Structures are given as structure tokens and as C-alpha cells.
Amino acid sequence: xxxxxxxxxxxxxxxxxxxxxxxxxxxxxxxxxxxxxxxxxxxxxxxxxxxxxxxxxxxxxxxxxxxxxxxxxxxxxxxxxxxxxxxxxxxxxxxxxxxxxxxxxxxxxxxxxxxxxxxxxxxxxxxxxxxxxxxxxxxxxxx
Amino acid sequence: xxxxxxxxxxxxxxxxxxxxxxxxxxxxxxxxxxxxxxxxxxxxxxxxxxxxxxxxxxxxxxxxxxxxxxxxxxxxxxxxxxxxxxxxxxxxxxxxxxxxxxxxxxxxxxxxxxxxxxxxxxxxxxxxxxxxxxxxxxxxxxxxxxxxxxxxxxxxxxxxxxxxxxxxxxxxxxxxxxxxxxxxxxxxxxxxxxxxxxxxxxxxxxxxxxxxxxxxxxxxxxxxxxxxxxxxxxxxxxxxxxxxxxxxxxxxxxxxxxxxxxxxxxxxxxxxxxxxxxxxxxxxxxxxxxxxxxxxxxxxxxxxxxxxxxxxxxxxxxxxxxxxxxxxxxxxxxxxxxxxxxxxxxxxxxxxxxxxxxxxxxxxxxxxxxxxxxxxxxxxxxxxxxxxxxxxxxxxxxxxxxxxxxxxxxxxxxxxxxxxxxxxxxxxxxxxx
Ligand SMILES: [Zn+2]
Numbered sequence: 001x002x003x004x005x006x007x008x009x010x011x012x013x014x015x016x017x018x019x020x021x022x023x024x025x026x027x028x029x030x031x032x033x034x035x036x037x038x039x040x041x042x043x044x045x046x047x048x049x050x051x052x053x054x055x056x057x058x059x060x061x062x063x064x065x066x067x068x069x070x071x072x073x074x075x076x077x078x079x080x081x082x083x084x085x086x087x088x089x090x091x092x093x094x095x096x097x098x099x100x101x102x103x104x105x106x107x108x109x110x111x112x113x114x115x116x117x118x119x120x121x122x123x124x125x126x127x128x129x130x131x132x133x134x135x136x137x138x139x140x141x142x143x
Numbered sequence: 144x145x146x147x148x149x150x151x152x153x154x155x156x157x158x159x160x161x162x163x164x165x166x167x168x169x170x171x172x173x174x175x176x177x178x179x180x181x182x183x184x185x186x187x188x189x190x191x192x193x194x195x196x197x198x199x200x201x202x203x204x205x206x207x208x209x210x211x212x213x214x215x216x217x218x219x220x221x222x223x224x225x226x227x228x229x230x231x232x233x234x235x236x237x238x239x240x241x242x243x244x245x246x247x248x249x250x251x252x253x254x255x256x257x258x259x260x261x262x263x264x265x266x267x268x269x270x271x272x273x274x275x276x277x278x279x280x281x282x283x284x285x286x287x288x289x290x291x292x293x294x295x296x297x298x299x300x301x302x303x304x305x306x307x308x309x310x311x312x313x314x315x316x317x318x319x320x321x322x323x324x325x326x327x328x329x330x331x332x333x334x335x336x337x338x339x340x341x342x343x344x345x346x347x348x349x350x351x352x353x354x355x356x357x358x359x360x361x362x363x364x365x366x367x368x369x370x371x372x373x374x375x376x377x378x379x380x381x382x383x384x385x386x387x388x389x390x391x392x393x394x395x396x397x398x399x400x401x402x403x404x405x406x407x408x409x410x411x412x413x414x415x416x417x418x419x420x421x422x423x424x425x426x427x428x429x430x431x432x433x434x435x436x437x438x439x440x441x442x443x444x445x446x447x448x449x450x451x452x453x454x455x456x457x458x459x460x461x462x463x464x465x466x467x468x469x470x471x472x473x474x475x476x477x478x479x480x481x482x483x484x485x486x487x488x489x490x491x492x493x494x495x496x497x498x499x500x501x502x503x504x505x506x507x508x509x510x511x512x513x514x515x516x517x518x519x520x521x522x523x524x525x526x527x528x529x530x531x532x533x534x535x536x537x538x539x540x541x542x543x544x545x546x547x548x549x550x551x552x553x554x555x556x557x558x559x560x561x562x563x564x565x566x567x568x569x570x571x572x573x574x575x576x
Contacts, residue, residue, distance in 0.1 A: 007525030009518050011555050037527050041534075041552050042518075044525055063557050065523045098526055116525065 001124050002070040003137045004052045005114070008045040009065040012038060020045060023062050029055045032143050033114060035101035046101070048073075048114065050141045070120050073140045075133040076102070076111045086113065089130040095123050105143055112143070146262035146294055147255070150402055151457045158458065162405055163196040165430035170194045170203070173436050176221035179214055180438065197405065200428060201416055205439045208241065211381065216242040222434050232280045233380050240280075243380050244434040250289065252431050256386035256400045257290020263389040263398065264351040264374040266320040268295030271346075273313060275323035275331075276354070277303045282384025283354055287322045290386065296320070303327065306334045310342075317346040321371070325352040325361055332368035343370030351376045353385055356465045362394075375464060381440055382427045388462055396449050396461030403431050406462060407439070408448050411469045412479070422447045424469050425462065443469045445481065473569060475503055475510045478547055482568040485514055488540045494521030495537070498559045504572040512549045514541060517556050 010016045017036070024031060032048040049055045052068065059066045076082045083102075090097065098116040105112055112135070117123045127134050145151050153161075171191040173180035183204045184190070193202060211219060220227065228247050232240040245253065266272060272291040276283030284302060291298040301312060303323065309331055312318065321328060328350055335342045347369060353376035365373045377397050378385035387404050388397035399406045407416055408423040417423045425442045429435075445468065449461040467483040474480070482501055489495050495516055502513040516537065524530055534551045541549045560567060 005525070007523075009523050009553075009555060011553075011558065039527060039531065042530065042554075044527060044530070046525060063555070065518055065520055065556055067520070067523050067525055069525045 001072060001134045001136055002120060003048060003073045003114070003135070003140045005069050005071045005116070006047045006049065006052060006055055006059070007067045007069055008047065008059060010036075010038075010043045010045055012041060012043055017045065019062070020047075020059065020064070023058050024049065024055055027054060027058045029058065032140060033101070033103045033112070035099075035114075037099065046114075048140060052141075069116060071114050071116045072120060072124060072127070073135040074113050074115060074127060075108075075135060076113050078104070078109050078111050082111070083113065085130070086127065086132055089127050089132055090115075090117070090123060092130075093122060093126040095119065095126060112140075144262045144265070144267045145455075145457065146258045150400075151259060151398070151459060153402070153458055155458055158402055159197060161402060162430060165402075166197055166200065166405065166428065167191070167194055169428070169430055169432070169436050170438070172221055172433075173438055177219055177436070179210065179219055183438075200405065200407065200439065203428075203439050205414070205426065205441050206437055207441050208381075208443070211241040212239050215239045217244065219437075220244050220434055221436050222246055227434055229285075230280075231282045231285075231380050231384065241381060246433040249383075249432055249434050252403060253286060253383050253386055254289035254293040256383065256403055257286050258293040259290075259400060260351060260376050260386050260389040261287075261290050261294050261296065261320070263391045264320060264376070265349040265372055265392060266291075266294070266296055270296045270319040270349075271299065271317060272296045272320045272322060273299045273301055273309070273316075273318035275301055275303050275309055275321065275327060276385075282378070282380045286378070286384040286386055287351075291322075306331055307338065310335050310338060310340055313342070313345055313347060314340065319346050320349040320351065321347060321369075322351045324354045325357040325365060325373070326355060328352055328365050328369070328373070329361065332365065336368070342368065347371055350374065351389070353377055356467075358464075377462070377465065379442060379444075381437060381442075382429060383432070387427065388459075391453065391455040391457060393453055393455050395453065396463055398453065398457050398459035398461050399448075401459055403429070405430055406448060406460065408446065408462075409441075411441075411472060412474065417447075419448050419450045419460075422463075422466065425465075441469075445469060445472075471569070473501070473503060473571065475512050475547055478545065480512075480545055480547065484544050485541055486568075488537065488544055489514075489516060491540070492533075492537055494519050498561070499568065500559045500570055501568055502570045502572065505574065510573065512547055513552055514549055515552045515554050515559060517559055518553045519556065 030050045035046045037044050100115045102113040174191045187204045227244040229245040232242045274287045278284030350371045350373045362373045374390045376389045378387040388399040390397050405428040407426040411424040425444045425446050429437045444465045446462045467481040498517045500515040504511045537551045
């Protein structure tokens with residue numbers, strides 16, 4: 001149930017993001033989800049793609065610093081209180097969220113939220129015990 | 144071993160008297176024999192008789208590298224050519240080299256101070272010195288050679304290069320002291336390991352290493368890999384070559400053979416003489432040189448003087464390791480900053496690439512200091528707070544070293560310009576006044 005995410009170090013310079021997207025696109029790699037966190041000096045681009053090994057190689061060959069991290073993808077009911085129920089499940093187990101980002105999948109009514117948490121196995125257990133739908137890696141890559 | 148107890152352990156007051164007498168003699172000699180010096184002294188309004196003791200040295204004008212280059216090749220010699228028995232020169236990487244000459248007596252003095260250096264390094268007449276310094280116009284090879292012969296040791300004049308042969312000779316001849324640059328020593332050690340030769344088991348006991356700046360961590364590495372005691376030695380052709388100063392077995396600074404070369408440390412901006420234990424630029428005055436006497440030569444090397452007694456018994460004052468060159472010095476908000484200070488902080492941060500750039504600018508009439516550091520895979524995290532903490536940590540450490548606030552900027556790999564030769568470490572964007 002762990003999903004592999006790529007994180008890429010980017011200086012805050014115009015065109016860098018376009019370079020990443022262009023490099024992946026020309027190799028036929030599809031971006032499933034992304035988030036960009038930035039400070040005044042640099043940013044961290046987080047990506048979920050359909051072929052992580054190939055994407056990693058393409059970017060490293062271009063000289064980018066790339067890191068692979070395990071995250072979890074959770075289906076969140078697209079209704080008021082939907083996200084709160086997921087967060088409560090984690091909070092009840094005192095599981096800290098390092099960061100999260102969300103996207104809405106066009107073929108379903110539900111939103112998908114990506115979580116990066118310290119202890120991922122505990123997190124998955126906590127979510128499943130509350131009946132929350134944690135997606136498998138295959139499900140996410142194939143979205 | 145102490146080669147010349149009388150000179151090396153002479154009471155400090157007695158040596159001061161000797162230095163004063165020798166300084167007067169040198170000043171007179173320069174004034175009478177070298178037109179360049181006569182002109183410099185006249186312009187400074189100094190007559191040889193104004194110099195009565197070493198305390199008066201501060202009135203004398205400085206000699207710079209430019210003076211030597213302008214008077215290339217023999218314009219600063221103080222004796223006619225027939226008295227010159229040897230010529231050496233520096234490599235002269237930019238333009239003309241610096242040429243120096245020696246009389247018969249100068250060669251004897253050089254052998255004497257090199258014998259002291261080899262003694263400081265641990266060796267004596269029963270030792271076998273493998274001299275892997277280059278022979279030729281460079282002063283390293285012949286300097287070591289004459290010193291080793293003077294102390295009565297056996298010299299192997301193998302010169303630099305041909306590393307496998309160096310190791311074979313070390314094994315077959317039983318060399319007990321190695322003399323070369325520290326980086327070459329490390330190369331020999333690594334090559335031996337690749338060949339399956341355990342240098343630690345060979346008779347080699349001592350190494351005297353110089354001609355390039357090195358650190359204590361490199362010393363430890365050489366000492367461990369070779370099973371020897373590694374001693375830092377210092378010299379430059381303008382003063383005599385190697386033999387200006389040497390560490391003793393205590394390894395806490397290099398004893399300057401100051402009955403021959405008088406050291407000072409100055410502030411490179413104000414040119415004022417600095418007290419002991421204060422870092423600044425090394426300045427030397429030769430006290431006994433005949434062919435090529437030199438007055439207050441600005442070496443551009445940064446170090447400091449230490450005058451507290453050394454447990455080894457030598458009374459020669461000591462200089463610290465060379466920490467950089469004045470050529471590299473920056474003045475930021477009135478503070479002297481050396482790239483080496485920043486580099487040493489960065490080297491202490493695990494996973495930080497050795498590529499960095501110091502960017503100085505002026506914002507609202509105040510100097511700003513940024514240090515750009517390349518991020519490596521090792522320190523990169525997918526969490527902003529981890530990278531920000533890394534920036535803050537480096538900033539704090541640099542600030543504690545420099546006493547200046549600094550902004551650290553993490554950069555993508557390979558974005559800081561690489562250079563084939565000397566790395567470019569500073570980008571000074573301040574308007575030139
Ligand atoms: Zn000592």
C-alpha cells in the first residue's frame with residue numbers, strides 16, 4: 001500500500017519546472033500527481049508518475065537531485081467532513097503528518113490525498129482500521 | 144634530534160642581540176650593494192645607521208613579489224656573478240619567475256637550516272632519506288639533499304614521480320625518512336596499498352612534507368597509512384627554499400630558524416605589525432644571506448607567530464600552519480575573511496559537496512555575504528524543514544567562525560562553475576572604488 005514518490009530539488013529559477021516536465025514528457029512518462037513546496041531560495045517538487053524507475057533515471061541523467069520516498073494515497077469521500085475523517089484516524093493514533101497534497105481524479109467522484117508520514121506502516125493500519133480506502137501502488141500509477 | 148643545540152636552544156635575549164647585529168649588517172649590505180634597496184630606503188627616508196636593533200625593523204620598507212619580477216632576473220643580487228654558485232627560481236605560473244642566487248656561504252647556511260629541519264623531523268646520521276622532491280630549478284630537491292648530507296644521513300636522490308619505483312626503493316633500500324609534498328605522500332601510500340605493499344611494516348619512520356598547504360586531517364591520514372610521524376616543513380625560494388621553518392616532534396607550530404630569517408606577521412591592510420597569536424601575513428627578513436638578501440619580504444602566506452616556549456627545548460619562535468594566502472582575502476564589513484575559513488566549516492558538514500561560491504555584494508551601503516553550496520543526494524530531503532535546518536546550521540557555524548552574518552543558499556548540483564586550475568571561490572559584486 002506504499003506508493004513511491006519522487007522528490008526533486010529545484011532552485012527557484014524560471015524554467016526549471018518546465019525542464020523537469022519536458023524531460024519526463026519526451027520519455028513518455030506520465031505525471032499522476034504533483035506538488036511543489038518552496039522557500040525563497042529553493043523548492044522541492046514531489047511527483048507521482050507511472051514509471052518511477054525510468055523517471056528517476058531520466059532526471060538524474062539531467063543532473064537533478066532525486067530522492068525516492070514512500071507515501072500513502074488515500075481515497076477521501078468528496079463530501080463535507082471527508083478529509084476530517086481521514087485526519088482524525090491519524091490523529092487518534094498520534095501519527096504526525098510531514099506533508100500532504102491532494103488531487104481530484106477525473107474518473108471518480110472522490111479526491112485522492114497523498115500523505116507523507118513518519119511511520120508509514122502504523123499509518124496504514126490506523127486508516128484501514130477506520131475503514132478508510134488506502135489505494136495500492138498499482139491503483140495509483142494506473143490512475 | 145636537535146642538530147645544532149647552541150643555535151636552536153639559544154636563550155631568547157641572546158638571540159635578539161645576535162639578530163640585531165645581523166640585521167644592521169644586512170641593511171647596510173642592501174643599501175650599499177642593491178640599487179633597488181637604496182632607492183626604497185631613500186624614498187622612506189631611512190639610512191642604515193637608523194636601524195639599531197630588531198625593534199627598528201618596522202621602519203624598513205617592504206619587498207614584494209612585484210619588486211622581484213620587475214628586477215628579473217638578477218637585479219636584486221648583492222654580489223657579482225662570479226660569487227654566485229647556484230641559481231634557483233620559482234615556477235612563475237603567471238609571467239616571469241622569481242630568480243634567486245646563492246653564494247658558497249649561502250649554500251652552507253641552507254644546508255645548515257635543512258639539517259635542522261631533518262633533525263626536527265626525527266632523522267639523524269643513521270637514517271636513509273628518500274628524497275622524492277623534484278631536483279632542478281625548484282628548491283625542494285637540492286635543499287633536502289644538502290641538508291640530509293650535512294646531517295650525515297644517507298640520501299636517495301630519487302626525485303619525484305615513478306611511484307612504483309619509489310615503493311620498490313623504499314622496500315629494498317630500507318628508507319627511514321620520506322621527503323616530498325604531502326599530496327604525493329598520500330599518493331605513494333595509496334599506490335602501495337593497491338600493489339599489496341604494507342608500508343606500515345617497512346622501516347619508514349618519518350616524513351617531512353611541505354611545498355603546499357595541508358591540514359591536520361591529511362596529516363593523520365598519512366601517519367596512519369604509512370605508520371610514520373609526518374612533519375610540516377616550510378620555505379620559499381625568495382627566503383632560501385625549504386628550511387625556513389619546521390615542526391618538531393611536538394607538532395604544535397613550525398620553529399622558524401630566526402637566527403637566519405627574521406619573521407614578522409603584519410595586517411595585510413594596515414601593514415601594521417601584529418602581536419603574537421594574531422593571524423596575518425608572514426613577512427621575512429634574511430639575516431645572513433649574501434647573494435640575495437631580502438628585507439621584509441611579504442610572502443602573502445597567512446599564519447601567526449607563537450612565542451611561548453616549546454616543550455622540545457628549542458627556543459626558536461614558532462609560526463602556525465599556513466591557513467591561506469592574502470591574495471584570497473576579502474574584507475567584508477571591515478572584517479578579514481578568508482575562503483579557507485568558510486571551506487573548513489563546509490568540509491565539517493557531512494554530505495555537503497566541496498563545491499561552493501562566496502558571493503559578496505553591497506546592499507544599501509552594507510556588505511552582504513552569501514555562501515552558495517551545492518546540495519548532494521546525501522543531504523537532500525523531501526522535507527523543506529530538513530533543508531532549512533541544514534542552511535541554518537551552516538549559517539550558524541560560519542557566523543561563529545567569522546563573526547559575520549551570512550546567508551547560505553542551497554544550489555542544484557553542478558551549478559557552481561568548475562575550473563580546471565585553481566577553483567574560483569569568490570564572486571565579489573561590490574562596486575570597485
Ligand atoms: Zn618544538
